[in-house]
Amino acid sequence: xxxxxxxxxxxxxxxxxxxxxxxxxxxxxxxxxxxxxxxxxxxxxxxxxxxxxxxxxxxxxxxxxxxxxxxxxxxxxxxxxxxxxxxxxxxxxxxxxxxxxxxxxxxxxxxxxxxxxxxxxxxxxxxxxxxxxxxxxxxxxxxxxxxxxxxxxxxxxxxxxxxxxxxxxxxxxxxxxxxxxxxxxxxxxxxxxxxxxxxxxxxxxxxxxxxxxxxxxxxxxxxxxxxxxxxxxxxxxxxxxxxxxxxxxxxxxxxxxxxxxxxxxxxxxxxxxxxxxxxxxxxxxxxxxxxxxxxxxxxxxxxxxxxxxxxxxxxxxxxxxxxxxxxxxxxxxxxxxxxxxxxxxxxxxxxxxxxxxxxxxxxxxxxxxxxxxxxxxxxxxxxxxxxxxxxxxxxxxxxxxxxxxxxxxxxxxxxxxxxxxxxxxxxxxxxxxxxxxxxxxxxxxxxxxxxxxxxxxxxxxxxxxxxxxxxxxxxxxxxxx
Amino acid sequence: xxxxxxxxxxxxxxxxxxxxxxxxxxxxxxxxxxxxxxxxxxxxxxxxxxxxxxxxxxxxxxxxxxxxxxxxxxxxxxxxxxxxxxxxxxxxxxxxxxxxxxxxxxxxxxxxxxxxxxxxxxxxxxxxxxxxxxxxxxxxxxxxxxxxxxxxxxxxxxxxxxxxxxxxxxxxxxxxxxxxxxxxxxxxxxxxxxxxxxxxxxxxxxxxxxxxxxxxxxxxxxxxxxxxxxxxxxxxxxxxxxxxxxxxxxxxxxxxxxxxxxxxxxxxxxxxxxxxxxxxxxxxxxxxxxxxxxxxxxxxxxxxxxxxxxxxxxxxxxxxxxxxxxxxxxxxxxxxxxxxxxxxxxxxxxxxxxxxxxxxxxxxxxxxxxxxxxxxxxxxxxxxxxxxxxxxxxxxxxxxxxxxxxxxxxxxxxxxxxxxx
Numbered sequence: 001x002x003x004x005x006x007x008x009x010x011x012x013x014x015x016x017x018x019x020x021x022x023x024x025x026x027x028x029x030x031x032x033x034x035x036x037x038x039x040x041x042x043x044x045x046x047x048x049x050x051x052x053x054x055x056x057x058x059x060x061x062x063x064x065x066x067x068x069x070x071x072x073x074x075x076x077x078x079x080x081x082x083x084x085x086x087x088x089x090x091x092x093x094x095x096x097x098x099x100x101x102x103x104x105x106x107x108x109x110x111x112x113x114x115x116x117x118x119x120x121x122x123x124x125x126x127x128x129x130x131x132x133x134x135x136x137x138x139x140x141x142x143x144x145x146x147x148x149x150x151x152x153x154x155x156x157x158x159x160x161x162x163x164x165x166x167x168x169x170x171x172x173x174x175x176x177x178x179x180x181x182x183x184x185x186x187x188x189x190x191x192x193x194x195x196x197x198x199x200x201x202x203x204x205x206x207x208x209x210x211x212x213x214x215x216x217x218x219x220x221x222x223x224x225x226x227x228x229x230x231x232x233x234x235x236x237x238x239x240x241x242x243x244x245x246x247x248x249x250x251x252x253x254x255x256x257x258x259x260x261x262x263x264x265x266x267x268x269x270x271x272x273x274x275x276x277x278x279x280x281x282x283x284x285x286x287x288x289x290x291x292x293x294x295x296x297x298x299x300x301x302x303x304x305x306x307x308x309x310x311x312x313x314x315x316x317x318x319x320x321x322x323x324x325x326x327x328x329x330x331x332x333x334x335x336x337x338x339x340x341x342x343x344x345x346x347x348x349x350x351x352x353x354x355x356x357x358x359x360x361x362x363x364x365x366x367x368x369x370x371x372x373x374x375x376x377x378x379x380x381x382x383x384x385x386x387x388x389x390x391x392x393x394x395x396x397x398x399x400x401x402x403x404x405x406x407x408x409x410x411x412x413x414x415x416x417x418x419x420x421x422x423x424x425x426x427x428x429x430x431x432x433x434x435x436x437x438x439x440x441x442x443x444x445x446x447x448x449x450x451x452x453x454x455x456x457x458x459x460x461x462x463x464x465x466x467x468x469x470x471x472x473x474x475x476x477x478x479x480x481x
Numbered sequence: 482x483x484x485x486x487x488x489x490x491x492x493x494x495x496x497x498x499x500x501x502x503x504x505x506x507x508x509x510x511x512x513x514x515x516x517x518x519x520x521x522x523x524x525x526x527x528x529x530x531x532x533x534x535x536x537x538x539x540x541x542x543x544x545x546x547x548x549x550x551x552x553x554x555x556x557x558x559x560x561x562x563x564x565x566x567x568x569x570x571x572x573x574x575x576x577x578x579x580x581x582x583x584x585x586x587x588x589x590x591x592x593x594x595x596x597x598x599x600x601x602x603x604x605x606x607x608x609x610x611x612x613x614x615x616x617x618x619x620x621x622x623x624x625x626x627x628x629x630x631x632x633x634x635x636x637x638x639x640x641x642x643x644x645x646x647x648x649x650x651x652x653x654x655x656x657x658x659x660x661x662x663x664x665x666x667x668x669x670x671x672x673x674x675x676x677x678x679x680x681x682x683x684x685x686x687x688x689x690x691x692x693x694x695x696x697x698x699x700x701x702x703x704x705x706x707x708x709x710x711x712x713x714x715x716x717x718x719x720x721x722x723x724x725x726x727x728x729x730x731x732x733x734x735x736x737x738x739x740x741x742x743x744x745x746x747x748x749x750x751x752x753x754x755x756x757x758x759x760x761x762x763x764x765x766x767x768x769x770x771x772x773x774x775x776x777x778x779x780x781x782x783x784x785x786x787x788x789x790x791x792x793x794x795x796x797x798x799x800x801x802x803x804x805x806x807x808x809x810x811x812x813x814x815x816x817x818x819x820x821x822x823x824x825x826x827x828x829x830x831x832x833x834x835x836x837x838x839x840x841x842x843x844x845x846x847x848x849x850x851x852x853x854x855x856x857x858x859x860x861x862x863x864x865x866x867x868x869x870x871x872x873x874x875x876x877x878x879x880x881x882x883x884x885x886x887x888x889x890x891x892x893x894x895x896x897x898x899x900x901x902x
Binding site: 228279281282304305383386397399438459460466468470472473477478480 | 516564566568579580581582583584585600601603604605606608610611612613614615616618619621622625626627629630631632633634635636657658659696697698701702703718729
């Protein structure tokens, strides 16, 4: 066998499994069809670490959510990604919905979520002055948090890579087959690989690969969620993650601060057929705007800087499908990872890697380094620290993205480190160049120049997000006879 | 802390004109801070001609026009720091900036001229539904790629918005070998200058569809097409009018936004109509000694007027530093307007503080035909002009002379009234 373990997908789940697997001595390969980590469900979601009161008691969702939420803060220090325990509120908008609020509280307590409390309107209003006039009470979960899903996924993957995991991008898994004497053959559009075990973390495609080896079929529906991201000027409109308790006024959308000091509003929930259907729709965006008003007053949606859609990998049973396929020991699913998938990722990574290690009888990797230093955020330094840095590395004195105040030094770091950025979107997700209010209008040609220089490519070879997304299609007048 | 009498934030056409004018008014301690590697600002990528007709009575390209002002600045020996980003301006005019050589540094300015220009409205701010592939550019980004870098951002182009940069880019892309299929404009009128519609669209047979917008963007990796639909009087797409255009590129020219993040940090009052600072007759913002000019103040159509306005700001900054600008602002009269204007720059005027004349600029909110534009001091009409057509895409101006006030006597109200003939 070429590998001990092949992981399908470099989303947050695949990257988490890879990272925790490198705690063991194993030859690990991660296959990713896109050009970077965090390109599917992991990149377009609510960026929430759920406290864990929502998932049904006794479910895998509850188990991994509560554990993941507990792990996340320490992990954010180990791997240096943005995390903020801002707390969350589930707002009850009508007296007649109170029994549901109470039930949610009890479910949360039964799931083992710490410090849950029901707050009455007066206290709620103090916590969130812009809360709806209809709000009567809320479930307060101080352990609820927000996280940067890009930084989290990139940190997990980078740490896995540093500890020896191999990543292959632009490599699409086509077929997985259980070999007669154990182990698996994995056919991709870039050749075939064999391994002793497989971890299926293929997001909206996870059912395809599961069903190739198992007769107990699963079925995943891409469930689209559309979002609006508001400018920094809207930051502070709410200071906790605000959910609306489903009830008399229907099901709402969340309104939350982000770790980068924006406000995020969404998502919708529409089942679609196309696993690549990440387009936003006029109806969806209108729905987000309308529903944002249910729990929070005057959400400044006019300050939208971008809108986006993500797909949740919804399994028919609305439950995580995690564990070994009985017919073929060594094939492990991480399927149906929809919300609270991001929150659960560290717990799933830890648990599944342990299952794999037990199956393959892997021994501990004594050389494992669990700590990782993230890309330095120059804007967080004091003036004297910053000047010392610029003296050493002048590129930190050159601002490239003016909206988010990102220097060339940070962009170079994003490109040069392990699993570094190779595309405009890759740079954007690592250091936020192009993530601000002008949406890369100013900095994209400059980031393209830096990418071209660093990667030894021509400007025309720089893409937005992989080989099929060129930004430049030729030189001027080249089509004129 | 380093001290400089006049710090000019931005070395584009506004900053350059302000610097030279301040120098010519006798000021010698002037510093221009420019974030790009060269002076000239956005003019450097505007390689088409038509600049300078008012100022120089000849047709220059953008870089040529910029060069004349750069030469003036160089001839006067005015200091510039390039590749330097201003990070903060404090209410007491401490300017914090950063570059590779000096790191982060602060300057105590005697006066500040805000000349940061503007940026383009992005796809996200427009809330256009669809995919988010490569191939969607603001017109200015595409202009930079084509005119500065020499690359083609696409072959088959649809343009949303008929702002001047979009119109100019329709012609440029055509000349460089691309096929521009259509320009769609949400409003029932163009946002650009009439001359650009004629010279950039009509002359090349490019259709302009008014009251149309993009309702969908197709293409997962690179744009493969866009759907355009007609809109009703509330700008809502009309079902059944959708039309698909196969293309690999969507250019957006949907408005410019004055770039006032620094002004806001400093605490400068910003108009929610222009998105620029509220200024008085001296182009002074709500913070004494902080002046604004050019596209950071309000978006202009013609650079000639940017230069003219900025020169006034530069002279006034010099006067402020000398102590010749009266600090008392309690006699400012707020300009009133009815019948069409959406704003005026300046917003207020103190007759005692104005020079021989003050140019009042404004835009109307919709296309208006056959109007009188009158300016009243109290109930006395001192300006009476007839305008065949006024449009939001063309800035209007009135020149108010000191002599008018002297003749009128004490003035309590200044009002612009636009009325049908």
